[in-house]
Amino acid sequence: MSKLKIYTPEDYRKYKLFQNVRDLFTNISEYTTLIKWLTRVGLTQQYKRSFLGVTWLFISPVFSILLWVLLQTTGMLNPGDTKIPYVAYVFLSNAIWSFFISFYKSISETYTGRGGELLHNNFPHSIIVIEKIVIAIVNFAIPMTLSIIVLLLFKVSLSWSALLFPLAILPIILLGTALGLVFSVLKIVALDFTTLFDNSLEILKFITPVVFATSVHNATLQTIMKYNPLTYLVNFPRSVLLHQGFPDFDIFLLCSVCSFMFLLFAYRFFIISSPIVFEKITL
Amino acid sequence: MRNGDCLVNVQGVSKKFSRDMQWSMFHGIADIGRLLTGQKLKRDVLRTQEFWAVDDVTFTLHRGEILSILGNNGSGKTTMMRMLSGIYPVDKGRIEVRGTVSSLFAVKTGMHPYFSGRENIYVKAGMFGMSKARLEEKIDWIISFSELEKFIDAPYGTYSSGMQSRLGYSIAVATEPDILIIDEGLSVGDVAFRAKCFDNLASISKDCGIIFITHNLKRIELLANYIMILDKGKLIYDAADVSRGIDYYLQHCTHLDSRKNLD
Numbered sequence: 001m002s003k004l005k006i007y008t009p010e011d012y013r014k015y016k017l018f019q020n021v022r023d024l025f026t027n028i029s030e031y032t033t034l035i036k037w038l039t040r041v042g043l044t045q046q047y048k049r050s051f052l053g054v055t056w057l058f059i060s061p062v063f064s065i066l067l068w069v070l071l072q073t074t075g076m077l078n079p080g081d082t083k084i085p086y087v088a089y090v091f092l093s094n095a096i097w098s099f100f101i102s103f104y105k106s107i108s109e110t111y112t113g114r115g116g117e118l119l120h121n122n123f124p125h126s127i128i129v130i131e132k133i134v135i136a137i138v139n140f141a142i143p144m145t146l147s148i149i150v151l152l153l154f155k156v157s158l159s160w161s162a163l164l165f166p167l168a169i170l171p172i173i174l175l176g177t178a179l180g181l182v183f184s185v186l187k188i189v190a191l192d193f194t195t196l197f198d199n200s201l202e203i204l205k206f207i208t209p210v211v212f213a214t215s216v217h218n219a220t221l222q223t224i225m226k227y228n229p230l231t232y233l234v235n236f237p238r239s240v241l242l243h244q245g246f247p248d249f250d251i252f253l254l255c256s257v258c259s260f261m262f263l264l265f266a267y268r269f270f271i272i273s274s275p276i277v278f279e280k281i282t283l
Numbered sequence: 284m285r286n287g288d289c290l291v292n293v294q295g296v297s298k299k300f301s302r303d304m305q306w307s308m309f310h311g312i313a314d315i316g317r318l319l320t321g322q323k324l325k326r327d328v329l330r331t332q333e334f335w336a337v338d339d340v341t342f343t344l345h346r347g348e349i350l351s352i353l354g355n356n357g358s359g360k361t362t363m364m365r366m367l368s369g370i371y372p373v374d375k376g377r378i379e380v381r382g383t384v385s386s387l388f389a390v391k392t393g394m395h396p397y398f399s400g401r402e403n404i405y406v407k408a409g410m411f412g413m414s415k416a417r418l419e420e421k422i423d424w425i426i427s428f429s430e431l432e433k434f435i436d437a438p439y440g441t442y443s444s445g446m447q448s449r450l451g452y453s454i455a456v457a458t459e460p461d462i463l464i465i466d467e468g469l470s471v472g473d474v475a476f477r478a479k480c481f482d483n484l485a486s487i488s489k490d491c492g493i494i495f496i497t498h499n500l501k502r503i504e505l506l507a508n509y510i511m512i513l514d515k516g517k518l519i520y521d522a523a524d525v526s527r528g529i530d531y532y533l534q535h536c537t538h539l540d541s542r543k544n545l546d
Contacts, residue, residue, distance in 0.1 A: 002382035002461055007366065007373050009326045012318070033418070034409030041395050041406060048397035120388040121410040122368040189311035273318050275372045277311040279300065 012272045017264065020271045027124040034123065038131040043138060061143030065150050088151065092238050093210040095147070096169065099140045100176045100234075101201065106132040107180025108194065111274070112187050115281040125274055129184075133177065148241075159243040168237035171256035175233065178259065178266035185270060188277045208234055229255040285523075287346030289381065290462050290492040291367060296376035297516075298337040298362050299329060306332040326374045336362045338516035339376070344462065344492040344509075349484065351495045351507035351525070353532050355541040359516040360496050361388065364464050367494070382461025382491075385411050390451030396440025400431055400450055403439045407451070411458045421457040428483075429453035430476070444471045452480055456487065463487070466496045481506055500529050515540040 015023070028035065047056045068091055110128050111118070118125055148162075179197075186193040205211075207221065208230040225231045236252040239245060246252075301307035310330055317324055329335070337359040344350050352360050365371040366378060368386040393410055394403045404425055408418045426435050429449040434442065442450070448471050455463065463484075469477055481502060484493055495507065503510065503525060510528035512520035519539075522528050536542075 005369065005380045007369060007378040007380070009324075009373055009375060011372055012324070030412065031409065033405070033413075033415040037402070037406045037409055041398060041402075045395060045397055116389075117393040117410070119365075119370060120392040121407075122370050122384065122386065123410045123412065185315070189308045189315065269319070273315050276314050276318070276324065279371050280307050280311050282304070 039134045042135045097210045100172045102136045103176030104179045108183035110184040165241045168240040171259045172233040174263045175259040178263040181266040181270040291344035292379040294377045300336045303332040340518045349493045350509045351503040352511045354513035358513040384462045385458045385460035386464035387455040390448045400435040425453045464494045
């Protein structure tokens, strides 16, 4: 006898978090082919109308690296004898920051961007989220790998601890994913929240040591940075990659645990509230 | 009649929507607030600016049946089918679905214009939950049934709407579901292909249950063996005598509730 599915108004209260997480893994294994194809489509469709096709995925980062090399070799923007070139510092911080933002941005568009597909096909909503995560990782990994190669060519010393980088960057990804999940739902009911948050992100970037180092001379800014969890989530992976040791490891660990807890909460929120508000999508 | 095993059992199902966008948003925020604070949702009562899109509908679908649903625009046909497919949650009542469901709503959604028909088959079949191995077995059938052999590697965006619907229909049927839902998916195919689809529907209907929504009354009369008429979300007629159902609809369709406030 085939599987029986029952739909009632109480469905949203039926499962606990543990079951929700288990469902996620079941869905991933059941829909592996779909994830693969959606990722492929998502990554390549913007290059379909070009002759070079997916090669552009590699060519575009080369341009930003060329700019970097130009700045570096001419000695522009290199204030004095810092151990790590300032440009490399900003370059890397920016890369980590935009990686974080790309998770938040793309996942928050799950419903506003892809609602039509979900409204006409009955596959789990989390598949779209997984697709967006894979795409964000690929979009980050390609320029990142190229940059690391260039860093090595410029004899920026990378040690074996740099191999911990993917692990060190994980917490900020979790945080970006969690924010994306929460705002994907809020975007359906009111854009106000999202617009407000998007604008705050600009400010957030300046109170996180992305462009400035933590040793900035403004006392207020220093205090804010000290209590901003993102400071540690950005600083740590960067230091790991540039072989600057493991600064504030305990705080980083605490922030990581908090990010993970927040992700669990966000996922639960996404699972129970998205079916309720999903129907409010207007296409 | 009605001797196949019961595939779908819909008991007193209702679904409400909001007419006003701001109120809809407000109710959405209120619902999220209730979920976060662990309160029960107010699903069985209408709030400001809400209405029942599907109102207390009860029916069953058995294996071997082709159920056709008639109704004026906005009478709740698609909403009902979305609930059956598990896309919309129900607000009242209970739905039991035994087996797999493949529903074809809008053939174009989820298809990517720059990608070939073949690539789109993989995407769409994936959305139906078809495994890769299963699809490899069926892909030749999909291509030949949709009569797109010559065009299958051309971009989907270059297909005519008829070709697009042929492909959509073929993929949905290839999933071999227990319950197949077709919501006006065939209205743009040409006459020859439509005839082929209806033959195909009749032949596969022995092993599954089919729900078929169309405004093509002639086809319903030839194909369906059960008929339902919805009006403003309410089930106003259901019977196995399809011809009488169609007569009833033709007599009443112009002055049903859904058209009353048009004048």
